[in-house]
Amino acid sequence: MSAAVYLVAARRTPVAPVKGAFKALSVSDLAVPVIQAVLSDVGFNPADIDQVMLGNALYGGGNPARLIALAAGLPEFVPALTLDTQCCSGLDALRLGAQAIASGQADVVLAGGVESTSRRAIRHHRPLSPDSEPLGYERPAFTPWPDRDPDMADSAARLAHEQGITLLQQNAWAMDSHAKALAAQSRLAGECVELAGLAVDAATRPLTQRLASRTPKIAHWQSGEINVAGTALQADAAAVCLLVSQSMLTRLPAGTRAMRWVADISGGGPADSPPWAIVPVVQRLFERNGLSADHFHRIELMEAYAVQAIVNAHQLGLPLNKVNQGGGALARGHPIGASGAILAVRAYHEMALAPKGSLALAAIAAAGGLASSVVLEA
Structure with missing residues (x-):
C-alpha cells in the first residue's frame, strides 16, 4: 500500500504574455522567488527538501531545475530533475513528486513548472554538410509521421470542424473565462508572487463578442476556424507546489492547509489530435477511482483553445459551474512547461473554503496526443 501524499503550499508568478513584463527574465528569475515563497509559507528550511522536480x-x-534549485539557495546535496512532456510537464512533475513520496523515496518534494517563452532558445538543425546553413525551426516533431503532425492551431481547427463548434461559441467561452478571471482578481493575486512590478495576470481584460470577433483568424480546417480570442497566448510564468508525506504534516505550522493527493493519471489519445487526449485519460481516471464529474467541487481544465475546453467539458459531462471559476488559460496565457502546475496551484487556492472531503480535478493535454490529470481532496 502506498503512503499518503499531501499538497501543503502552492504559489505562482502572475502569467505575462511573451515579450511582456517578464521578457528579460530567465527561468531562474521566474522560479526562484516562487520556491522561496512556498518554503516561507510553511516555514521549511531549504535543507528539508528531498527532491526538486x-x-x-x-x-x-x-537541467534548469538544478540551476534553479541552486539559485534558490537549496543545498547542493538536493537533487533536481527537469521534465519535458510539453504542456503536461508541470503537472507531470507534480505527479512524479507525489509518486516519490508515495513509494517512500522522499518526504518533501518541490514540484511544478517554469517557462520563459520570451527567452527560449533559438533552435536550429545542424547542417548536413560544411557548406550548408543551419535550418531554423519553431517546434520539434511531435509524432514520427509528417502527415500526422499538425500544428496545434490546425488540430484545434479540425476539432472545431468535426464537432461543429463555431467561432461564436468559442468567443463566448473566451469571454466567460476573462469575466471569471476579472471577478476573481483579488484571490488570484493572493496566490501570486509579485514580480517585475506585475501582481496579477497581465492578459486578463474585459472581452466582448464584438472585440473577440475582430481578432484575427489563425487557423481553419474545412468549416472549422480558430481565432486569437479563442487561443491562449504564449506566455512566461512559474508555478511550484510543496508535497509532503504524512510524517511531515506534524512539522507544519498551525493552520497550514493540506490537501490529500487522491489519484493521478497520464495517458494518450490520437497522436495527431491533442485536443482529444483529455477525454479518454480522464475517463480512465474516473473508472479506476469510482468517480464521476459530479463528484468534484472545483475543476481546473486547460484552455489552450476554447474549442478544446468546450469539447472536453461536454464529452466528460463536466458541470460548467465548477469549471475554471477563477478563469482559465484563455484569460491568463499558456507558459507551456508551467501551465499544468498552474492548474494545481489554482485548484489548491480555489478549494480554500471548500467543505472537508471535497474533491478538485486538474486536467491538461499536450502535443503528441498526451494528457495528465490529478485529483485532490480538501
Whole structure:
C-alpha cells in the first residue's frame, strides 16, 4: 500500500504574455522567488527538501531545475530533475513528486513548472554538410509521421470542424473565462508572487463578442476556424507546489492547509489530435477511482483553445459551474512547461473554503496526443 501524499503550499508568478513584463527574465528569475515563497509559507528550511522536480519545454537543454534549485539557495546535496512532456510537464512533475513520496523515496518534494517563452532558445538543425546553413525551426516533431503532425492551431481547427463548434461559441467561452478571471482578481493575486512590478495576470481584460470577433483568424480546417480570442497566448510564468508525506504534516505550522493527493493519471489519445487526449485519460481516471464529474467541487481544465475546453467539458459531462471559476488559460496565457502546475496551484487556492472531503480535478493535454490529470481532496 502506498503512503499518503499531501499538497501543503502552492504559489505562482502572475502569467505575462511573451515579450511582456517578464521578457528579460530567465527561468531562474521566474522560479526562484516562487520556491522561496512556498518554503516561507510553511516555514521549511531549504535543507528539508528531498527532491526538486520542474517541468520545462523550451529551455533548450541542460537541467534548469538544478540551476534553479541552486539559485534558490537549496543545498547542493538536493537533487533536481527537469521534465519535458510539453504542456503536461508541470503537472507531470507534480505527479512524479507525489509518486516519490508515495513509494517512500522522499518526504518533501518541490514540484511544478517554469517557462520563459520570451527567452527560449533559438533552435536550429545542424547542417548536413560544411557548406550548408543551419535550418531554423519553431517546434520539434511531435509524432514520427509528417502527415500526422499538425500544428496545434490546425488540430484545434479540425476539432472545431468535426464537432461543429463555431467561432461564436468559442468567443463566448473566451469571454466567460476573462469575466471569471476579472471577478476573481483579488484571490488570484493572493496566490501570486509579485514580480517585475506585475501582481496579477497581465492578459486578463474585459472581452466582448464584438472585440473577440475582430481578432484575427489563425487557423481553419474545412468549416472549422480558430481565432486569437479563442487561443491562449504564449506566455512566461512559474508555478511550484510543496508535497509532503504524512510524517511531515506534524512539522507544519498551525493552520497550514493540506490537501490529500487522491489519484493521478497520464495517458494518450490520437497522436495527431491533442485536443482529444483529455477525454479518454480522464475517463480512465474516473473508472479506476469510482468517480464521476459530479463528484468534484472545483475543476481546473486547460484552455489552450476554447474549442478544446468546450469539447472536453461536454464529452466528460463536466458541470460548467465548477469549471475554471477563477478563469482559465484563455484569460491568463499558456507558459507551456508551467501551465499544468498552474492548474494545481489554482485548484489548491480555489478549494480554500471548500467543505472537508471535497474533491478538485486538474486536467491538461499536450502535443503528441498526451494528457495528465490529478485529483485532490480538501
